[in-house]
Amino acid sequence: MGTIIAVDIGGTHLRTAAxxxxxxxxxxxxxTNTLANEPGVFDRMVKAIEEVWPHTQKVDAISxxxxxxxxxxxxxxxxxxxxxxxxxFPLAPKLSEHFGVPAYLDNDANMACLGExxxxxxxxxxxxxxxxxxxGVGGGVMVNDQLLxxxxxxxxxxxxxxxxxxxxxxxxxxxxxxxxFSSGPAIVKYVLKELEAGAKSSLKRDPNLDxxxxxxxxxxxxxxxxxxxxxxxxxLGIAVANxxxxxxxxxxxxxxxxxxxxxxxxxxxxxxxxxxxxxxxYLENLKIEMAALGDDxxxxxxxxxxxxxxxxxx
Amino acid sequence: MGTIIAVDIGGTHLRTAAxxxxxxxxxxxxxTNTLANEPGVFDRMVKAIEEVWPHTQKVDAISxxxxxxxxxxxxxxxxxxxxxxxxxFPLAPKLSEHFGVPAYLDNDANMACLGExxxxxxxxxxxxxxxxxxxGVGGGVMVNDQLLxxxxxxxxxxxxxxxxxxxxxxxxxxxxxxxxFSSGPAIVKYVLKELEAGAKSSLKRDPNLDxxxxxxxxxxxxxxxxxxxxxxxxxLGIAVANxxxxxxxxxxxxxxxxxxxxxxxxxxxxxxxxxxxxxxxYLENLKIEMAALGDDxxxxxxxxxxxxxxxxxx
Numbered sequence: 001m002g003t004i005i006a007v008d009i010g011g012t013h014l015r016t017a018a019x020x021x022x023x024x025x026x027x028x029x030x031x032t033n034t035l036a037n038e039p040g041v042f043d044r045m046v047k048a049i050e051e052v053w054p055h056t057q058k059v060d061a062i063s064x065x066x067x068x069x070x071x072x073x074x075x076x077x078x079x080x081x082x083x084x085x086x087x088x089f090p091l092a093p094k095l096s097e098h099f100g101v102p103a104y105l106d107n108d109a110n111m112a113c114l115g116e117x118x119x120x121x122x123x124x125x126x127x128x129x130x131x132x133x134x135x136g137v138g139g140g141v142m143v144n145d146q147l148l149x150x151x152x153x154x155x156x157x158x159x160x161x162x163x164x165x166x167x168x169x170x171x172x173x174x175x176x177x178x179x180x181f182s183s184g185p186a187i188v189k190y191v192l193k194e195l196e197a198g199a200k201s202s203l204k205r206d207p208n209l210d211x212x213x214x215x216x217x218x219x220x221x222x223x224x225x226x227x228x229x230x231x232x233x234x235x236l237g238i239a240v241a242n243x244x245x246x247x248x249x250x251x252x253x254x255x256x257x258x259x260x261x262x263x264x265x266x267x268x269x270x271x272x273x274x275x276x277x278x279x280x281x282y283l284e285n286l287k288i289e290m291a292a293l294g295d296d297x298x299x300x301x302x303x304x305x306x307x308x309x310x311x312x313x314x
Numbered sequence: 315m316g317t318i319i320a321v322d323i324g325g326t327h328l329r330t331a332a333x334x335x336x337x338x339x340x341x342x343x344x345x346t347n348t349l350a351n352e353p354g355v356f357d358r359m360v361k362a363i364e365e366v367w368p369h370t371q372k373v374d375a376i377s378x379x380x381x382x383x384x385x386x387x388x389x390x391x392x393x394x395x396x397x398x399x400x401x402x403f404p405l406a407p408k409l410s411e412h413f414g415v416p417a418y419l420d421n422d423a424n425m426a427c428l429g430e431x432x433x434x435x436x437x438x439x440x441x442x443x444x445x446x447x448x449x450g451v452g453g454g455v456m457v458n459d460q461l462l463x464x465x466x467x468x469x470x471x472x473x474x475x476x477x478x479x480x481x482x483x484x485x486x487x488x489x490x491x492x493x494x495f496s497s498g499p500a501i502v503k504y505v506l507k508e509l510e511a512g513a514k515s516s517l518k519r520d521p522n523l524d525x526x527x528x529x530x531x532x533x534x535x536x537x538x539x540x541x542x543x544x545x546x547x548x549x550l551g552i553a554v555a556n557x558x559x560x561x562x563x564x565x566x567x568x569x570x571x572x573x574x575x576x577x578x579x580x581x582x583x584x585x586x587x588x589x590x591x592x593x594x595x596y597l598e599n600l601k602i603e604m605a606a607l608g609d610d611x612x613x614x615x616x617x618x619x620x621x622x623x624x625x626x627x628x
Contacts (some may be wrong), residue, residue, distance in 0.1 A: 069593060078595070099387050141560075143457050143464075150457075150562020151441040152595050157559045160592045164479055165552050173593040238479050245471045246455075275320040278474045278488040279383060281392070281466050300374020 002026070002058035004306045005049055006109070008298035009066040010034060011082050014045060017299045018052040018059075024119065026299070028052035036083040042091075048096060061102045062095050063306035065298035068107035072153040075105040104305050106147070108132075110156065111301030112291065113140025114147055118251050118304040122294035129249040130291070131158065133236075133265075134256035136171060137179040141247050147305070148247075159183070165240050181235035184258045190228045199224050203314030215261045230262065230268040237272025244282040255291030316372035317341070318620045319363055322422070322612035323380040324348060325396050328359060331613045332366040332373075338433065340613070342366035350397040356405075360412060375416045376409050377620035379612035382421035386467040389419040398530060409421030418619050420463070422446075423469065425615030426605065427454025428461055430567050432618040434606035443563040445472065447550075447579075448570035451493040455561055461619070462561075473497070477553050495549035498525030498572045504542045513538050520567075529575045543575065544582040551586025558596040560589075 001021035008015040014034045030051045032044060043208040049062065069078045075092020077083075096103040106114075113122075113130035122128045128142035139158025148155045158174060159179035167176025171185070180186050188209050195205045196203035201224035203209065203217050218225035240252065259265065270288075277283055293300055315335035315542050322329040328348045331340035344365045346358060363376065383392045387408020391397075396576065410417040420428075427436075427444035438441045442456035453472025455462040462469045473493035474486060481490025485499070493499050502523050509519045515538035517523065532539035572579065584602075589595055607614055 067596070071499070098628075143462055144460060146458060146460070148457055148561070151564035151600075152562055152598065154593065154596060155441075155560065155562035157593070160559050161556045162552055162590065163476075165477070165590075170592070172592045174590070225604055238476055242475045242556065243560070245474050246469065246557070247462070248469035250465035276476065276479075276488070278484070278486045278491070279468065279471070281383070282468060284466065286465075 001310060002060040003054050004303050004310075005052060005059055005062045006299040006302040006306070007045060007049065007062065007064040008081070008111075008302060009045070010108075010298070011067070014048055015299055016045075016048040016052045017303075018054055019303045020057065026052070027054065034083070039085065041083055041085050041291065042044055042094065043091070045095075049095070049099065059099070059101050060135035060310055061104060061306040062099060063104040063302035064091060064095070065108050065302040066091065066105060068105055068157075069154060070105060072104075072106040072110075072149055075103060077105075079218075102309070104302075106149070106153075106302075106305055107138070108298050109138030109151070110140040110147055111305065112255055112293070112297035113142060113156075113253070113301065114304040114308075115297045115299075115301030116255075116291055116295050117142050117145075118307070119300045120297065121253050121265075122251050122290045125251045125287075126247040127247065128251055128253065129240075129243055129247055130253045130255065131259075132256035132291075133182060133184075133254065133258040135184055137183050137186065138256075141249070144245065147308075158239070158243060160243065161239055163235050178235065178239040182232040182239075182258070187211045187214055187228045187232050187258070190231060191224060194224055194228075201225065211258055215264060218264050226264070229264045231267045232258075233268030233271040236265070236269045237274075238276050240269070240273050241276035241278075242278060244286075247301050248282060250285065251287040251289060253289055255297060259290065287308075315621075315624060317368050317373040318617050318624075319366060319373055319376045320613040320615060320616040320620070321359060321363065321376065321378040321483040322376065322423075322425075323359070323397070324612070325350065325381070328362055330362040330366045331614055331617075332368055333617045334371065340366070343368070348397070351581030353399065354398055355399050356403070356408065359488070360409075363409070363413065373413070373415050374624055375418060375620040376413060377418040377616035378405060378409070379422050379425035380405065380419060382471075383468060384419060386418075386424075386463055389417060391419075402606065418616075418623055420461070420467075420616075420619055422612050423450070423452030424454040424461055425619065426569055426607070426611035427456060427567070427615065428618040428622075429607050429611045429613075429615030430569075430605055431456050431459075432621070433614045434611065435567050435603045436565050439563075439565045440600075441561065441563040442565055442567065443554075443557055443561055444567045444569065445554075445573075446570035446605075447496060447498075447568065447572040449498055451497050452570075457561065461622075466521040472553070472557060475553055475556065477549050490548055492549065492553040496546040496553075496572070497604055501525045501528055501542045501546050504545060505538060507540055508542075515539065529578060532578050535537070535614040540578070543578045546572075547579045550579070550583045551588075552590050554583070554587050555590035555592075558600075562596060562597065563599040565603060567603055567605050569611060573604065594606070596620060
């Protein structure tokens with residue numbers, strides 16, 4: 001196999017890397033600012049790819065990890081709330097046309113799941129559930145070593161699972177989604193609401209409050225902050241009980257900033273999951289682990305997707 | 315390929331059929347009573363298999379559809395609430411040993427899903443969601459033409475998805491499952507509770523009331539009965555919105571007695587689904603259809619599972 005060029009479009013950074021087969025570390029790596037609201041995102045991407053393009057090695061494919069929603073089968077971005085210029089943009093076809101190699105596309109959570117399965121915490125597992133908890137909640141699922149994509153390529157959008165039909169509004173506008181209980185902004189929103197209702201706390205009613213500050217206050221014993229994370233963990237447990245019933249994975253991997261807080265979130269998560277799983281066998285030998293690839297998950301996942309496609313074509 | 319012997323263990327009937335390859339109709343068929351509470355279930359099964367065993371054709375495999383929970387990988391029944399004698403019973407190994415051919419096992423909802431995919435309403439679809447709504451609610455899922463089984467073989471137990479964490483108790487003892495809102499007994503329980511609370515209805519507080527009687531009363535305009543099915547449909551819509559987000563199928567197939575009532579259940583289901591799906595693309599080209607195989611779904615599904623295994627071995 002030749003080189004695979006992986007691209008990771010993040011809200012802040014646009015990363016590209018060139019991977020030679022059998023080598024875990026990229027032979028070339030480039031990071032630039034996405035500048036999502038300034039013109040020329042696609043041109044910047046082309047330039048960033050050119051900068052890691054190998055001089056002698058043949059390139060087999062380009063593979064892109066991007067925020068969704070998108071259509072992995074046509075390689076088109078659909079509506080990208082964070083990069084308005086790329087709305088309904090045929091990204092993979094454009095890259096393929098420009099560089100003369102196949103180009104693949106899937107969303108960041110699916111790519112991170114693939115990356116963790118091939119190179120990270122889920123290595124050796126065949127049935128994987130990946131959840132990233134940060135500004136949003138994203139999901140990825142491997143079923144019998146295959147990425148679960150679905151008919152429209154919209155499978156495993158697990159942050160938008162309804163956990164409580166009467167729950168608070170999600171960023172998407174619908175009610176009671178996992179994301180509306182357990183994402184960073186949901187935790188902050190709960191704290192602000194409780195402060196407004198007169199709850200006692202070391203935190204002030206600050207519109208710029210973030211989930212990290214809530215975690216810090218919790219670590220210093222602030223009751224309201226502790227209860228905000230506890231609540232997020234409880235609903236996460238309910239959602240994951242449903243994901244076990246749906247997918248029956250052998251491992252759950254947690255990524256994303258909010259999942260870095262440790263027991264503050266995961267003690268109540270585990271207790272809630274234990275309480276809600278209707279059949280104990282789901283938990284037998286079930287591993288619950290933190291993502292291992294950090295910021296490289298998108299790049300390594302994109303690389304994996306290309307490897308899977310290239311393998312299938314041989 | 316030779317003959318496949320399919321076995322369907324139902325609560326009431328034990329069916330066996332011999333299928334020759336390329337023939338839709340069985341060359342031999344046998345139905346007897348399961349008599350789940352009387353000794354000798356396994357011996358009756360052996361006898362029923364012998365009665366359809368071909369005289370000249372070679373048998374390639376036996377494949378059994380059974381109520382769960384079970385382990386499809388070892389072929390063992392786990393805890394079978396309805397057939398106590400077969401608790402923790404290694405059914406497939408026992409049959410394989412007795413008849414000297416491979417034997418396979420999976421649960422009735424998975425088998426029905428497989429059957430509908432290969433021979434029924436989901437023919438030609440790659441991503442299938444099957445739901446059976448009767449005394450319980452069962453699920454089966456095909457992902458990219460593969461049955462979703464999961465690590466323990468317990469995937470797609472969708473009747474036990476939590477739809478409302480504070481909902482009523484399910485037959486399994488846990489709260490707020492789809493089955494506790496939308497199964498036949500759940501519909502009846504709701505009616506009885508409302509009658510007890512003084513609701514007006516043509517129905518009496520009869521402990522033997524069943525979902526069919528509620529449907530009949532509804533068809534004659536009984537408001538309480540109409541509302542009981544409407545509620546079942548609404549929660550079904552919430553659950554299915556979550557299944558779309560999880561699996562993104564191209565078709566949903568409904569089987570089971572309760573799903574025979576038509577608009578009484580499905581009008582509110584469709585309205586609820588429409589309201590709850592957070593991204594309209596999930597519904598594009600999505601087919602919602604009734605199961606086509608009726609009582610033969612278990613047999614044809616078991617047959618399909620054997621075909622899949624035998625195909626993989628060639």
